[in-house]
Amino acid sequence: MTLPTPRLDDRTFQELVDEAKRNLQLRCPEWTNHNVSDPGITLIETFAWMTDILLYRVNRVPDRLYVKFLELVGVRLFPxxxxxxxxxxxxxxxxxxxxxxxxxxxxxxxxxxxxxxxxxxxxxxxxxxxxxxxxxxxxxxxxxxxxxxxxxxxxxxxxxxxxxxxxxxxxxxxxxxxxxxxxxxxxxxxxxxxxxxxxxxxxxxxxxxxxxxxxxxxxxxxxxxxxxxxxxxxxxxxxxxxxxxxxxxxxxxxxxxxxxxxxxxxxxxxxxxxxxxxxxxxxxxxxAEQVHDEALGISDGTAGQVLHLAYAPVVVDREDPLVLEVGVPPEDGIGPPTWEEWTAVEDFGASAPTDRHVVVDPTTGEIRFGPSVRLEDGSERRFGAIPARGAALRVRGYRTGGGARxxxxxxxxxxxxxxxxxxxxxxxxxxAAGGVDGEDVDNARTRGPLELRGRGRAVTVEDYVAVVHEAAPELARVHCVPVTDGPDAGSVRILAIPGAPGQDGRISLRDLQLPDGARERVLGALDVTRVVGVRLSVEPPSYVGIRVDARVRARPEADPSQVERDALAALYRYFHPLAGGPDGTGWPLGRPVQPGEVHGVLGRVAGLDYVEDVVLFRANPLDRSISAPQDRVDLGDTHVVLSVEHSIVVQGGAG
Structure with missing residues (x-):
């Protein structure tokens, strides 16, 4: 059971006004006009409004302290x-x-x-x-x-x-x-x-x-x-x-x-x-739009300097990371400066005093240099180098934008x-697909205890899925499948499907390939969190193409062409790796396709009277070739269906 978090003061504006009016009867009984038109009541409402604002800010203190605690344990908002x-x-x-x-x-x-x-x-x-x-x-x-x-x-x-x-x-x-x-x-x-x-x-x-x-x-x-x-x-x-x-x-x-x-x-x-x-x-x-050669100002020569980019949020691109350049003036003071590259790192934990490292917060566009920490013996240790006082600072280039829109x-x-x-x-x-909004504070508050429980290690299936989502948020669906037998026993397979909405529920095999760099990012994140000895593979699931040929009867008043369009749309939505299946969250791994499900999907189409015949085919997603008719299409444990092409013949109707 979770511990309840009490609100410091839960009184509303109206309750504050009513409480003040009750006190008037005790402390000032000669004040008998309590109508809203009375100037005194106006003053009471004004002070109640100001008190309500103060209470709101006081009640926000626990949230602020909680967010600060998350920052201390290393939980940062996903960009x-x-x-x-x-x-x-x-x-x-x-x-x-x-x-x-x-x-x-x-x-x-x-x-x-x-x-x-x-x-x-x-x-x-x-x-x-x-x-x-x-x-x-x-x-x-x-x-x-x-x-x-x-x-x-x-x-x-x-x-x-x-x-x-x-x-x-x-x-x-x-x-x-x-x-x-x-x-x-x-x-x-x-x-x-x-x-x-x-x-x-x-x-x-x-x-x-x-x-x-x-x-x-x-x-x-x-x-x-x-x-x-x-x-x-x-x-x-x-x-x-x-x-x-x-x-x-x-x-x-x-x-x-x-x-x-x-x-x-x-x-x-x-x-x-x-x-x-x-x-x-x-x-x-x-x-995202590219920003080139942005000047950030002049270094003050102190540890822990903080700079801010002109445009935020910053699109994280591990193949082309943000590079900060520090201008070192020539020894004779004549001529242009020599620009040194400073690279972005996740944190300063492994940074030596001479390492030219910075930490970038993609959400806020904040660039931070390494701190200087005082040790027990009174000496100080620097985590990362510090630009010399007066050195010019600039960013070679970065991209800004992103989000679900x-x-x-x-x-x-x-x-x-x-x-x-x-x-x-x-x-x-x-x-376009793969756009994900930045994380909000409420989600970070929920994720914080989960990260503390995992302690940066991937042990359970849930741990692996959480690490993958953090490393590659553009992956809309992730499954962790432990291999328990065969020559690959003891290994872990990560099956990932990228976000690819498609058009009218239709999606191609090309749209379902892993985005560039996603596999490397996921393997890199899992390599530092996995249990020693666990072998990993990151790949898309095996897609089994499905084709449905159906003959249906439309109601006398229905438009046959509209019934055909609606029936096709229903089939493409249902047999969809991301938005299909019985619960609408994607076709379950290994679930077979049976004609009865097709009857159920088509039976809910407006204007359709009944389904006369349904034929299932396996289809090749690459060349759209089909197999012989199937009584049902069985799938392996790591297989997902993909609509290749469907055909609906509508009989009857208003036409």
Whole structure:
């Protein structure tokens, strides 16, 4: 049982007024007019109001003392974490020269009457290469290849795949150079011939060759309805795109491959012409703005100096930490100073008197130099060096921003703050994720006793989870799984899922990969807190793709198209690794998927009368290929479901 913490004085303003009026009857009985219009009552209410303010401040004393105690034992507020997203820079047209997007380029959301714009800065530079196609091949699943380059634009066209396409038939486009992190425009002139497919979900996947094998390209739009009508296809090429040799031809290859789907091609689509060229590129950005070369003032030469950055909070970036520079004047006093680097550390516990260390509080932007502590024998020991008196102090650069408000929806980051030649538009094609607000005092008060109980050691499952959340707050879901048998017995697996809201409940496997540097930060934090001899691994859970095909009956008055949209949204929400499952906190590890659950989810959709049929499939999250129909989809102990694609056929309704 917890000890009750009494309030020092819990009287309210009205109680103070009533108490004063009661005392009037005892101490001043001739005062009989107690109406609010009486000037004396006005004075009583004024003093009651002032007393109420005083009581509020007195009652805050225990909270202040508690916060100070937390500071003494080393509990500090967690700083905010900045959201990240990928920004696409679209060019006005294909350009013959490399277009360079500098690191630190700022893009933002649009400002409105009720909301300020949010800035995102690119984390590194981007070069958009002038890549274009020069070779077109068709290769069947059996390995038979044909060079179609010479017949482009001639006759009635050529078959993109085998006469009756089978899985792994492919159309190859060879580029004259790699198109790493680029937006590729594929323009196809087609003759109708690819019968049998669902044109909204063609059984095709686009892939790019990388040193680690074929990786999928994200399709932003496809106007060709499965290569059946002339139109454009826009692909986002992965960063590792490289050259290779296919059928004796060296090029940077992109391919369109046939995969398994419920509705397959009965005949091959015919292509008259197909070309590809880069029209943009993608680069990662964070919800923070860069501050360069900020002057902090002059050192006074004393220990424990405290400086404050102009902008707070500071986004913590362990890959690019904040660096303080101290200007050391030349010995002859002539010329510019020599700038020495001082690095930020967690605390001064291990700092020697000559170590150029500072401690940075990301929440407040406070920079503190090491203290000087008096020892028992009367001597003093310095923890960290002290800049000389009169030395100039500056910060080379840091990023400020962050918070949950940076988790903006897709295509809302659309304003380029500076002009870049040939760039016509910018946008984020996926929602930004990973933004976390800074910790408040109430949460720190709750966390403080837990940290004291753990004493900086990871022993229990709860200890491991707490350490991981502290080291990487952008991880939305963390599980600690001890391995008790097999060759890895005695080890601990940390299964982590980053915050990635997705769009309308839809989320891709790429969004669920661990953020850059998160694994290293978690391993580093656990390495100093784990029990000696425990082996650690940090990885995402195994994602099992799930596809649901359902046939439902709508109510007579319902709009079938609306019922379809609502039913699909319900399925994507329920089979979601972060927001799905029975309790809405993410699909439980190892929980199987059964048709009965699908009936329950669809049965709650407004306008839906009943579910006629449900079919479950395992689906590959990479290429969207599916298995044979399943009675139920079983999951391993470290597996989580991921919606790959669902299909709803609505019958009946007002249409």
């Amino acid at each position: 905010p974490h900045a959201a990240r997203t990928e920004i696409s820079f679209r060019l006005s047209s294909h350009h013959d020269d490399v277009v360079h997007i500098p690191a630190g380029t700022v893009v933002s959301t649009r400002r409105s009457v009720s909301q300020e714009s949010l800035g995102f800065s690119t984390l590194h530079g981007l070069d958009i290469p002038p890549a274009a196609s020069r070779t077109v091949l068709t290769i069947s699943a059996d390995g038979d290849s044909a060079d179609r380059t010479g017949v482009l634009g001639l006759g009635d066209g050529f078959p993109a795949f085998s006469p009756t396409p089978v899985v792994d038939d492919a159309l190859y486009l060879g580029l004259d150079q790699p198109a790493r992190s680029s937006l590729l425009l594929v323009q196809a002139v087609c003759s109708l011939g690819g019968y049998g497919i669902d044109p909204r979900r063609p059984p095709l996947v686009w892939e790019a060759w990388t040193p680690s094998g074929w990786e999928p390209c994200e399709v932003e739009r496809d106007d060709t309805l499965g290569l059946n009508v002339s139109g454009a296809i826009e692909l986002h090429v992965p960063d590792g795109h490289d050259e290779s040799v296919v059928a004796g031809v060296e090029a940077a290859w992109i391919r369109c491959r046939v995969v398994k789907a419920p509705r397959q091609y009965r005949s091959s689509p015919l292509l008259v012409s197909v070309t590809a060229a880069t029209i943009g590129g993608d680069v990662e950005a964070t919800n 940076g988790n903006v929806a897709a295509r809302t980051v659309s304003v380029l703050r500076s002009s870049i030649p040939y760039v016509a538009a910018v946008y984020n094609r996926r929602a």
